[in-house]
Amino acid sequence: MLYLSFIVILPLSMIVVNTLSMSWGEFFETITHPRAVASYKLSFGSALAAGLINVIFGTIIAWVLIRYDFPGKKIIDGLVDLPFALPTAVAGIALTTLYAPSGWIGKFFDFKISYTPLGIVIALTFIGLPFVVRTVQPVLQNLGREVEEASASLGANRFQTFVKVILPELYPAMITGFSLAFSRSLGEYGSVVFIAGNMPMKTEITPLIIMTKLEQYDYVGATAIAVVMLVGSFIILLFINLIQWRMNRKFNY
Amino acid sequence: MTKPLDVDRKMPIVKKAVSNPYPLKESAIVKWSLITISLLYISLFLILPLISIFVTALEKGWETYVASIVHPDALAAIKLTITVALIVVPLNAVFGIAAAWLITKFTFRGKNLLVTLIDLPFAVSPVIAGLIFILLFGAQGLFGDWLFEHDIKIVFALPGIILATLFVTFPFVARELIPLMQTQGITEEEASISLGASGWKTFFYVTLPNIKWGLLYGLILCNARAIGEFGAVSVVSGHIRGETNTMPLHIEILYNEYQFTAAFAVASIMSILAILTIIIKHIASWKAKEF
Amino acid sequence: MGIQIKNVSKSFGSVKVLKDISVDIKSGELIALLGPSGSGKTTLLRILAGLEGLDEGTILFDGEDITNVSPKERKIGFVFQHYALFRHMNVFENVAYGLKVRPRKTRPSKKEIERKVNELLSLVKLENFQDRYPSQLSGGQRQRVALARALAVEPKVLLLDEPFGALDAKVRKELRRWLRQLHNEFHVTSIFVTHDQEEALDVADRIIVMNNGKIEQIGTPDEVYENPKSPFVYDFLGNVNIFRGRLQNGKLKQGQFEINAPHYLDSHDDAVGYARPHDILIEKEQVDNETVPAKISFIHIVGPTARIELKREDNGEYLEAELPKEQFKNLQIQKGEVVYVRPKQLKVFIPEDFSI
Numbered sequence: 001m002l003y004l005s006f007i008v009i010l011p012l013s014m015i016v017v018n019t020l021s022m023s024w025g026e027f028f029e030t031i032t033h034p035r036a037v038a039s040y041k042l043s044f045g046s047a048l049a050a051g052l053i054n055v056i057f058g059t060i061i062a063w064v065l066i067r068y069d070f071p072g073k074k075i076i077d078g079l080v081d082l083p084f085a086l087p088t089a090v091a092g093i094a095l096t097t098l099y100a101p102s103g104w105i106g107k108f109f110d111f112k113i114s115y116t117p118l119g120i121v122i123a124l125t126f127i128g129l130p131f132v133v134r135t136v137q138p139v140l141q142n143l144g145r146e147v148e149e150a151s152a153s154l155g156a157n158r159f160q161t162f163v164k165v166i167l168p169e170l171y172p173a174m175i176t177g178f179s180l181a182f183s184r185s186l187g188e189y190g191s192v193v194f195i196a197g198n199m200p201m202k203t204e205i206t207p208l209i210i211m212t213k214l215e216q217y218d219y220v221g222a223t224a225i226a227v228v229m230l231v232g233s234f235i236i237l238l239f240i241n242l243i244q245w246r247m248n249r250k251f252n253y
Numbered sequence: 254m255t256k257p258l259d260v261d262r263k264m265p266i267v268k269k270a271v272s273n274p275y276p277l278k279e280s281a282i283v284k285w286s287l288i289t290i291s292l293l294y295i296s297l298f299l300i301l302p303l304i305s306i307f308v309t310a311l312e313k314g315w316e317t318y319v320a321s322i323v324h325p326d327a328l329a330a331i332k333l334t335i336t337v338a339l340i341v342v343p344l345n346a347v348f349g350i351a352a353a354w355l356i357t358k359f360t361f362r363g364k365n366l367l368v369t370l371i372d373l374p375f376a377v378s379p380v381i382a383g384l385i386f387i388l389l390f391g392a393q394g395l396f397g398d399w400l401f402e403h404d405i406k407i408v409f410a411l412p413g414i415i416l417a418t419l420f421v422t423f424p425f426v427a428r429e430l431i432p433l434m435q436t437q438g439i440t441e442e443e444a445s446i447s448l449g450a451s452g453w454k455t456f457f458y459v460t461l462p463n464i465k466w467g468l469l470y471g472l473i474l475c476n477a478r479a480i481g482e483f484g485a486v487s488v489v490s491g492h493i494r495g496e497t498n499t500m501p502l503h504i505e506i507l508y509n510e511y512q513f514t515a516a517f518a519v520a521s522i523m524s525i526l527a528i529l530t531i532i533i534k535h536i537a538s539w540k541a542k543e544f
Numbered sequence: 545m546g547i548q549i550k551n552v553s554k555s556f557g558s559v560k561v562l563k564d565i566s567v568d569i570k571s572g573e574l575i576a577l578l579g580p581s582g583s584g585k586t587t588l589l590r591i592l593a594g595l596e597g598l599d600e601g602t603i604l605f606d607g608e609d610i611t612n613v614s615p616k617e618r619k620i621g622f623v624f625q626h627y628a629l630f631r632h633m634n635v636f637e638n639v640a641y642g643l644k645v646r647p648r649k650t651r652p653s654k655k656e657i658e659r660k661v662n663e664l665l666s667l668v669k670l671e672n673f674q675d676r677y678p679s680q681l682s683g684g685q686r687q688r689v690a691l692a693r694a695l696a697v698e699p700k701v702l703l704l705d706e707p708f709g710a711l712d713a714k715v716r717k718e719l720r721r722w723l724r725q726l727h728n729e730f731h732v733t734s735i736f737v738t739h740d741q742e743e744a745l746d747v748a749d750r751i752i753v754m755n756n757g758k759i760e761q762i763g764t765p766d767e768v769y770e771n772p773k774s775p776f777v778y779d780f781l782g783n784v785n786i787f788r789g790r791l792q793n794g795k796l797k798q799g800q801f802e803i804n805a806p807h808y809l810d811s812h813d814d815a816v817g818y819a820r821p822h823d824i825l826i827e828k829e830q831v832d833n834e835t836v837p838a839k840i841s842f843i844h845i846v847g848p849t850a851r852i853e854l855k856r857e858d859n860g861e862y863l864e865a866e867l868p869k870e871q872f873k874n875l876q877i878q879k880g881e882v883v884y885v886r887p888k889q890l891k892v893f894i895p896e897d898f899s900i
Binding site for chain 1: 593594595614615616620621622624626628629630631632641642645646690693694696697
Binding site: 077079097190207210223 | 279280298300303348371375381384385388416423483520527531534
């Protein structure tokens, strides 16, 4: 327990202590600075977009991996874990190079991907993919064939069975996966700094603002922004948990 | 009823049992388009980036590649990263086992709080994780003056990097073990103790063999993150070349100095480690399922 | 609807689970598919439902070949062992599902669906539960919802896979009676799978006894119980005592013991005689050679019957006898006493490929 306090609780409480040393006016001014506000929108928006993309494609991938057989399936299954295993900085430089205007993928598009918000979304999509796949996969695996058979015996076609029977069973896992991916994306730094381009007001994410303030030895300012991030992600997670709790209430056998 | 039975006995079964295809399975078109979508998505986001790392690293030939890796700064970064991992992983392993043991085999007040606290580092941005250690041990920090007087350096030095990495990788082992030990319950431990084994013996002969694959799984993820952590370490390291630069930080510096080949060369080593991680992880999870 | 199953075979991989099965089921019958696990009974039921394909053979519903028809077009109702209720839907939505998923042209109006569901819910006595979710129901209630759901589509055939298997003994009995009543009311052809012989004997019009992917016997409960066609059926339906011996001149002999076996006048093989515990008489004196001496090792009286366990004096095998309490009292026997056991009715089989 001492270990836990030393590594986690004590350091985190410093945020509170340091914020208290600020006056309310100072605090408010720091966190509502236009650059900061723009970064909140960007961080939140791109994390949301990446989360949604991953929920859709992550669920499809989980489905394909559980239900179908095809050559190379085991390799694909393993590759899904790549974002967990690959250092974020490595992912960052690789994605940036690929999606840069002269990169392998970037050159097929006449608009810029790297160094734009779109690039940030791509980096965050990379980071978040395994969260969705790995939460949906076991649920799909354990989903009894019986309910599908019941649906078919009652006259439903495959599409109806999927939408009305299978999908509702997956919602809780999809939401969990989304919230994991989302909260990871919100704070993600390593993979994003390279691809973002870091232009103030345009492609500057909130963790980068904290970083910049730290480099200027503005510890108080950095802490203030950190508080906004912590409170923000706390509220979002609370909200997601609330939805889940409401769904689970009627759900569990 | 009149069909001769011996025919059935002798004939090998060639025909494959075909389930009624229409209502219980998707049509082939749907199936293959879903597979194609998945493969495309994974190629775009996972496979191509991985390939590009190696291609870019070797773009200027083996000599440049080797030169970038044996560069003193690169070697120092590799050494530092290994040191950090060697300290962080065992510490978190011990804690993870202890915490999971505590949570699954005993009941006590504040258990839920403990579970939440263990998860907390996952919810905190790595940059904030770095920040809090600056606030504690930095020059203006809580212990800043005291540390300065005693000439102890934590921030912008190895201890800071280790602390930040500890924080970030804190949940991995415990997270992996808690559900595993929960499903296993405590009956085997009770049996062992009832047969006269001591607490430690019970742990080594009963608990540990049961959780070894789950433990390995947690350790490997913990290790991957410890090696690759960027945000938190970046805040506390101070970026002193050859001294406080871990491999990811070294990659960043090279990249920002437009030494792309060198950056990707170091990155390729880390990618190989990542691939190894995935392979070990999958072996561990297969083995864990066999139980 | 009448069902004809013709020469159906099915394998999973290299395991033959159904070997050339043929059965005729008349319209309105209530049939039990009885057998131990692995006998193929569930597979046969699933093939009838179209949930499983078959390797060989045909299935006719009212003379029409439906072997390759999908389950949704077979007009069947299927009740699963573990209910398979949709847990994110409440009771009403579960029952209404089969009607709601119909194509627009044949789908009843909302009001019609509501009326129909309410009717079914009152039939299964769950009118007040329509807003509950499956997780809020007991096992018996869940199974009733599953039945109502299956009946909602007005099936021509009702198929039930171990419908009471997951319920406790009391609820089981209740639901069993209720299924019987339901069937009397609707007369829909019904087939249920069970491994519980009591359940099959209690509920079904006819029983199909299966073993190892083959049909052992088809008949009314009385027929299968009183006249088992094979040792397997004898053994599976109820307790049984075994008398081993050798056939000689139409008699089964073992040592002193010999008893008439009129079916086997010309055989001289080893054979086994079967007798149910209630077909065993206990006598205090030896009158003839059709009895064996045995020592009473245990007496257990439950309600109106006395169960007596005996150990044969000659070969040490155990026998079990069941007699009415009155008769037991008149006999005045005690534990440890040696008595003479007479099989009142002995069915003799020559062992072929079975072993007990």
